[in-house]
Amino acid sequence: xxxxxxxxxxxxxxxxxxxxxxxxxxxxxxxxxxxxxxxxxxxxxxxxxxxxxxxxxxxxxxxxxxxxxxxxxxxxxxxxxxxxxxxxxxxxxxxxxxxxxxxxxxxxxxxxxxxxxxxxxxxxxxxxxxxxxxxxxxxxxxxxxxxxxxxxxxxxxxxxxxxxxxxxxxxxxxxxxxxxxxxxxxxxxxxxxxxxxxxxxxxxxxxxxxxxxxxxxxxxxxxxxxxxxxxxxxxxxxxxxxxxxxxxxxxxxxxxxxxxxxxxxxxxxxxxxxxxxxxxxxxxxxxxxxxxxxxxxxxxxxxxxxxxxxxxxxxxxxxxxxxxxxxxxxxxxxxxxxxxxxxxxxxxxxxxxxxxxxxxxxxxxxxxxxxxxxxxxxxxxxxxxxxxxxxxxxxxxxxxxxxxxxxxxxxxxxxxxxxxxxxxxxxxxxxxxxxxxxxxxxxxxxxxxxxxxxxxxxxxxxxxxxxxxxxxxxxxxxxxxxxxxxxxxxxxxxxxxxxxxxxxxxxxxxxxxxxxxxxxxxxxxxxxxxxxxxxxxxxxxxxxxxxxxxxxxxxxxxxxxxxxxxxxxxxxxxxxxxxxxxxxxxxxxxxxxxxxxxxxxxxxxxxxxxxxxxxxxxxxxxxxxxxxxxxxxxxxxxxxxxxxxxxxxxxxxxxxxxxxxxxxxxxxxxxxxxxxxxxxxxxxxxxxxxxxxxxxxxxxxxxxxxxxxxxxxxxxxxxxxxxxxxxxxxxxxxxxxxxxxxxxxxxxxxxxxxxxx
Numbered sequence: 132x133x134x135x136x137x138x139x140x141x142x143x144x145x146x147x148x149x150x151x152x153x154x155x156x157x158x159x160x161x162x163x164x165x166x167x168x169x170x171x172x173x174x175x176x177x178x179x180x181x182x183x184x185x186x187x188x189x190x191x192x193x194x195x196x197x198x199x200x201x202x203x204x205x206x207x208x209x210x211x212x213x214x215x216x217x218x219x220x221x222x223x224x225x226x227x228x229x230x231x232x233x234x235x236x237x238x239x240x241x242x243x244x245x246x247x248x249x250x251x252x253x254x255x256x257x258x259x260x261x262x263x264x265x266x267x268x269x270x271x272x273x274x275x276x277x278x279x280x281x282x283x284x285x286x287x288x289x290x291x292x293x294x295x296x297x298x299x300x301x302x303x304x305x306x307x308x309x310x311x312x313x314x315x316x317x318x319x320x321x322x323x324x325x326x327x328x329x330x331x332x333x334x335x336x337x338x339x340x341x342x343x344x345x346x347x348x349x350x351x352x353x354x355x356x357x358x359x360x361x362x363x364x365x366x367x368x369x370x371x372x373x374x375x376x377x378x379x380x381x382x383x384x385x386x387x388x389x390x391x392x393x394x395x396x397x398x399x400x401x402x403x404x405x406x407x408x409x410x411x412x413x414x415x416x417x418x419x420x421x422x423x424x425x426x427x428x429x430x431x432x433x434x435x436x437x438x439x440x441x442x443x444x445x446x447x448x449x450x451x452x453x454x455x456x457x458x459x460x461x462x463x464x465x466x467x468x469x470x471x472x473x474x475x476x477x478x479x480x481x482x483x484x485x486x487x488x489x490x491x492x493x494x495x496x497x498x499x500x501x502x503x504x505x506x507x508x509x510x511x512x513x514x515x516x517x518x519x520x521x522x523x524x525x526x527x528x529x530x531x532x533x534x535x536x537x538x539x540x541x542x543x544x545x546x547x548x549x550x551x552x553x554x555x556x557x558x559x560x561x562x563x564x565x566x567x568x569x570x571x572x573x574x575x576x577x578x579x580x581x582x583x584x585x586x587x588x589x590x591x592x593x594x595x596x597x598x599x600x601x602x603x604x605x606x607x608x609x610x611x612x613x614x615x616x617x618x619x620x621x622x623x624x625x626x627x628x629x630x631x632x633x634x635x636x637x638x639x640x641x642x643x644x645x646x647x648x649x650x651x652x653x654x655x656x657x658x659x660x661x662x663x664x665x666x667x668x669x670x671x672x673x674x675x676x677x678x679x680x681x682x683x684x685x686x687x688x689x690x691x692x693x694x695x696x697x698x699x700x701x702x703x704x705x706x707x708x709x710x711x712x713x714x715x716x717x718x719x720x721x722x723x724x725x726x727x728x729x730x731x732x733x734x735x736x737x738x739x740x741x742x743x744x745x746x747x748x749x750x751x752x753x754x755x756x757x758x759x760x761x762x763x764x765x766x767x768x769x770x771x772x773x774x775x776x777x778x779x780x781x782x783x784x785x786x787x788x789x790x791x792x793x794x795x796x797x798x799x800x801x802x803x804x805x806x807x808x809x810x811x812x813x814x815x816x817x818x819x820x821x822x823x824x825x826x827x828x829x830x831x832x833x834x835x836x837x838x839x840x841x842x843x844x845x846x847x848x849x850x851x852x853x854x855x856x857x858x859x860x861x862x863x864x865x866x867x868x869x870x871x872x873x874x875x876x877x878x879x880x881x882x883x884x885x886x887x888x
């Protein structure tokens with residue numbers, strides 16, 4: 132071997148590479164000079180708690196490895212990674228520089244310690260609680276930077292993601308369909324990776340906040356939802372589901388349901404007010420049976436009126452003629468006691484063309500009335516003194532009071548008087564139509580029309596009263612004449628109101644007043660009984676009279692028989708009918724299709740309609756110039772009809788009026804400090820309710836707890852289904868009204884709530 136080649140080989144063997152230790156060969160006399168140190172790999176990744184092996188390569192100036200040299204390993208970020216003899220251990224997320232040093236020569240490697248990606252993670256959600264429809268922030272990690280890659284759910288509903296920076300997501304909380312305040316699951320999904328489930332509190336956009344005695348009305352059927360927050364207190368609310376449909380045949384099915392964030396058993400129902408013990412209905416100091424027969428019979432008369440006007444058309448040429456000419460008076464002006472006149476009494480079946488002609492003798496002549504007696508009346512009738520008594524009562528009490536409230540009557544026959552004809556035909560014609568009818572008196576629309584249109588017409592203002600008939604030869608057995616005088620006093624107050632109403636709306640009224648529906652006419656006539664009774668008794672409205680005054684006698688039957696609407700039955704050992712009052716309605720008579728479950732739907736029309744007018748007068752008498760009398764006159768002369776007329780007088784939408792009135796029927800004097808619109812100033816309904824002896828005569832809402840429930844009801848036009856929801860220790864609760872199956876109710880439906888406690 133040449134000498135030069137042997138020298139080079141020896142030098143190469145003297146500089147072997149190594150990762151640590153002494154780089155000089157045993158027995159070597161001179162260590163090799165270090166030119167460069169490199170670390171491999173020059174960059175790497177390790178997880179926390181895991182290790183990775185680095186190695187150092189030592190080279191001489193010729194690029195040859197140098198072995199057996201000691202390497203000094205150092206980590207420049209020990210919180211991220213540590214190193215020991217080239218073994219690097221991951222400590223925490225980040226990047227550390229690892230160096231290897233030999234004889235002042237240094238090599239390095241970058242070691243990244245990375246947490247393995249396991250998907251997005253939620254650490255917190257704010258605000259607390261989340262609020263439906265409002266912004267919220269989700270903080271955590273692994274959310275990425277692209278909002279469209281994220282899917283955030285709150286209680287299973289998808290939230291709108293507006294922004295993300297990888298550690299925080301901005302969202303808009305979804306809105307739910309009437310769910311209560313509760314704890315919900317929040318989760319983030321990034322592409323195919325789901326985060327942990329985070330529990331967050333959620334509440335609706337608006338919780339019900341209502342002082343005791345106040346009402347809230349919801350007009351949008353799509354928003355029939357009441358949200359009650361959780362509370363440990365004991366609270367009670369009256370909830371109404373109401374129909375404003377002005378059709379007595381309308382029956383709208385509805386469901387009131389509640390969902391709670393806790394089991395229904397967590398709520399405690401407040402004790403229901405105990406009712407009086409069961410007792411026969413006739414212990415109430417009123418005589419309703421004859422009134423019931425009268426109401427049924429008069430309802431047929433009123434239905435006949437409506438049918439006649441529908442056939443003729445109130446704006447037809449024929450109905451205008453009577454008001455524009457001087458008619459040949461059936462009852463002339465120059466009357467004297469003893470004169471005998473021929474009077475027509477229209478029948479029930481066809482009041483326009485069928486009639487009975489009677490001879491009637493003049494018994495009393497007053498400045499504004501004439502009383503006549505059918506010469507065919509049975510024995511036991513009114514005496515001359517009786518006629519004078521009734522005439523004086525009409526002239527001095529009824530006429531002034533009714534005209535003060537409802538306006539002056541017309542004088543179509545130009546005799547200056549209203550004729551009151553006492554005839555047996557009132558009873559005979561009624562029982563001929565239906566043997567069960569007991570008609571006390573009537574006003575026939577035909578008399579306000581021309582004989583060229585209705586041959587039965589007398590072309591003038593006439594009230595027909597039945598004749599006393601103690602022996603029952605007419606088909607109706609009455610009490611003695613003294614008892615009939617009492618009946619006649621009330622009937623005159625009632626029927627004279629119809630004379631005013633019809634005279635001012637039927638015969639070509641130049642003011643264009645609308646002919647009001649029968650329920651309105653009867654409601655006003657029932658109100659007339661009350662105000663005439665006030666004059667008789669020396670009372671005034673607005674005095675909050677209670678049970679004792681209401682049941683004193685029949686003048687105030689309007690308020691006492693309101694209870695029929697609540698389910699009162701006028702029978703011995705009565706049983707309350709189901710679905711009262713929501714399936715009963717005041718907007719029509721039985722002969723007009725009012726077939727609700729109440730004992731007498733005609734009583735409902737008369738007396739519940741009266742209660743609406745009484746409440747209207749109580750509420751707006753101070754804001755309408757002229758007070759409640761002006762209100763009633765404005766209704767008679769109104770260009771609008773029915774419920775629209777009430778709204779036009781009060782200048783308040785009818786749905787608001789109906790909701791306030793319906794609530795007042797229960798709230799009045801029951802809730803101290805209740806809003807004025809939820810009260811009657813004339814009557815104390817709570818006193819009447821608690822003292823009423825008839826056990827079926829109470830307005831009893833369905834009692835429900837603050838827990839889960841569902842009730843199916845059907846609500847007739849103008850009526851309300853009542854619920855009293857109560858409890859202590861309430862969890863978040865949502866109560867909603869829907870159509871069956873959960874759909875939206877018709878637009879004419881309303882939902883309202885009053886806080887009772």
